Amino acid sequence: MITPTAADVRAWSNVNFDWAELGYEEGTPDPLAKPVEWALGWLQTVTGQQFDSTMTDVNLVAMAEQATLLKTQQIAFEQQQDFQETATDDVVASFSAGSYSETHVDPIKRSMVRTLNQNPALARLLWGLMTPGMVDYWTALLTGKDVPASATAEIDWGEWYGPYEPVPGAWGAPGYWEGLP
Numbered sequence: 001m002i003t004p005t006a007a008d009v010r011a012w013s014n015v016n017f018d019w020a021e022l023g024y025e026e027g028t029p030d031p032l033a034k035p036v037e038w039a040l041g042w043l044q045t046v047t048g049q050q051f052d053s054t055m056t057d058v059n060l061v062a063m064a065e066q067a068t069l070l071k072t073q074q075i076a077f078e079q080q081q082d083f084q085e086t087a088t089d090d091v092v093a094s095f096s097a098g099s100y101s102e103t104h105v106d107p108i109k110r111s112m113v114r115t116l117n118q119n120p121a122l123a124r125l126l127w128g129l130m131t132p133g134m135v136d137y138w139t140a141l142l143t144g145k146d147v148p149a150s151a152t153a154e155i156d157w158g159e160w161y162g163p164y165e166p167v168p169g170a171w172g173a174p175g176y177w178e179g180l181p
Contacts, residue, residue, distance in 0.1 A: 001051060001053065001060075001065075002052075003040065003052045004036060004065060004068045006032035006035065009072045013073070017073065023076075023080070023175070035072050036068070039075055042071060043067055043129070049064065049130070051064050051068065061126050063128050067126065070121060074117075134147070
């Protein structure tokens, strides 16, 4: 995989997704480059994967490209002034003003789902992209339960004489037993 760029993200976007409307018109330097960099940093931190030439599995590459697109779109959307002014709306279950009312996902229910991202498609991709160690990490963090684990350590017992002999020769000096019947 070649690390995704702003040009890649633009190419992967749906034709109806208007980057210019979000303030990311094509140019040199491309203003979308920084949100792509942010998205990659976040994705690599969450998944434990490097989105570069070390990723060779074609399935992971496809998922990584899609995740990069979705996270970049999310970051670009969240950078809008209207979104920033109402960023706390995510913690409001519902509100009304006069005859207008709006219902949001209950923040308590959202936290109980224990998802890594509010975008369901991106959340599914994250779990598929994670290294086994990051799956264990996020599972433990989100559920509050440690992931079962085990480890094996090899021990060189070559210098030991047995479990009951605290020091060599405690049960007789070397050669003591050799002359006995």
